[in-house]
Amino acid sequence: MRLPSGAWKPWVDIPAFFGLALLCAGVSNHFAGPTRRLSWVSASPADPPPALGLDFPDPSPDLLTRFPPLADRPESDIDAEAAHWLQSHGALFLDARRTQAYTLGHIAGAMGLSVWEGGLDAKVEQLAALAPDLKAPVVIYCSGGGCTDSHILAQKLWVVGFKNLRIYTGGFPEWEARAWPIHRGAQP
Amino acid sequence: MINPLNGPWNRWLPHLVGWGLGLVFLAAAFPKIADPPGFAQALHGFALLPARILAPLALTLPWLELWTGLALLAGLARRSAALVALALMLSFSGALGWNLHRGHAVDCGCFGSGAAHTTEERFRDMKLGLGRNLILALLALSLLVPRRDGREPAP
Numbered sequence: 001m002r003l004p005s006g007a008w009k010p011w012v013d014i015p016a017f018f019g020l021a022l023l024c025a026g027v028s029n030h031f032a033g034p035t036r037r038l039s040w041v042s043a044s045p046a047d048p049p050p051a052l053g054l055d056f057p058d059p060s061p062d063l064l065t066r067f068p069p070l071a072d073r074p075e076s077d078i079d080a081e082a083a084h085w086l087q088s089h090g091a092l093f094l095d096a097r098r099t100q101a102y103t104l105g106h107i108a109g110a111m112g113l114s115v116w117e118g119g120l121d122a123k124v125e126q127l128a129a130l131a132p133d134l135k136a137p138v139v140i141y142c143s144g145g146g147c148t149d150s151h152i153l154a155q156k157l158w159v160v161g162f163k164n165l166r167i168y169t170g171g172f173p174e175w176e177a178r179a180w181p182i183h184r185g186a187q188p
Numbered sequence: 189m190i191n192p193l194n195g196p197w198n199r200w201l202p203h204l205v206g207w208g209l210g211l212v213f214l215a216a217a218f219p220k221i222a223d224p225p226g227f228a229q230a231l232h233g234f235a236l237l238p239a240r241i242l243a244p245l246a247l248t249l250p251w252l253e254l255w256t257g258l259a260l261l262a263g264l265a266r267r268s269a270a271l272v273a274l275a276l277m278l279s280f281s282g283a284l285g286w287n288l289h290r291g292h293a294v295d296c297g298c299f300g301s302g303a304a305h306t307t308e309e310r311f312r313d314m315k316l317g318l319g320r321n322l323i324l325a326l327l328a329l330s331l332l333v334p335r336r337d338g339r340e341p342a343p
Binding site: 008 | 251307343
């Protein structure tokens with residue numbers, strides 16, 4: 001039976017909406033810049049190896065004494081004083097916020113590793129391959145105030161073998177409020 | 189006595205509602221299309237969805253909003269677009285309402301990711317967003333129901 005012309009055909013219209021949306025999403029993501037691109041799946045082998053531009057800090061021998069590897073859990077929270085001590089003694093700091101926030105200001109020496117921008121899994125694997133000691137403390141922070149990005153990054157780092165992950169819960173806002181060293185720009 | 193709802197106003201009302209709803213959807217879509225990672229981050233904050241679908245949803249949903257808005261503005265497939273709009277508004281309302289119920293403050297992300305807010309600001313924005321979404325859902329519903337004169341809405 002033929003429907004009268006102009007009859008409502010949601011079984012045609014709605015799949016067309018979804019199809020157009022999917023097509024546009026694929027095309028726009030393909031041409032998006034690195035800070036705007038998302039991986040359709042968690043780990044995409046099509047992502048090119050990223051250039052992390054790593055320059056690991058020179059850690060103090062006291063780091064492992066005061067902050068030994070965690071035996072029973074992937075991560076542990078630390079407060080501002082502990083974070084400041086670790087930063088002044090050469091621990092690796094990772095900033096889990098968006099690249100734009102990182103560029104505007106980050107803890108001095110911290111490397112930006114946004115959990116919401118493309119290529120994260122490849123960057124994490126490269127970090128694990130280049131790190132001189134997976135048992136050395138690594139401090140991860142984000143925006144404080146209940147921000148969970150640092151915990152997401154910690155989980156990914158733990159999976160690739162990092163054994164000593166410390167979450168600085170106060171994050172960049174607390175560090176900046178205490179007028180401790182910060183850098184601006186794309187480099188640590 | 190002249191009933192204003194029986195005049196030309198009644199004929200134009202669905203168009204006005206469609207245009208208004210379409211503009212709202214376009215305004216909501218553009219910032220999210222421009223920043224999919226920001227929208228993915230906002231979706232994660234709702235703590236309702238499995239992590240593996242966040243990226244596909246963050247990429248596709250804004251474009252669905254865009255096409256829905258364009259269809260409403262152009263008056264093409266208006267009832268289907270209204271149905272999609274209604275489903276989206278009810279979904280967003282449900283997500284906001286559930287997080288309000290469990291006392292979990294989130295950044296809505298409805299019109300793109302904005303500056304960080306305090307917890308009190310987030311709860312206030314969630315309540316405003318819930319009210320706004322319910323009104324938009326009612327407007328979308330009005331495009332689906334038969335008119336007062338018994339005529340079916342335009343397809």
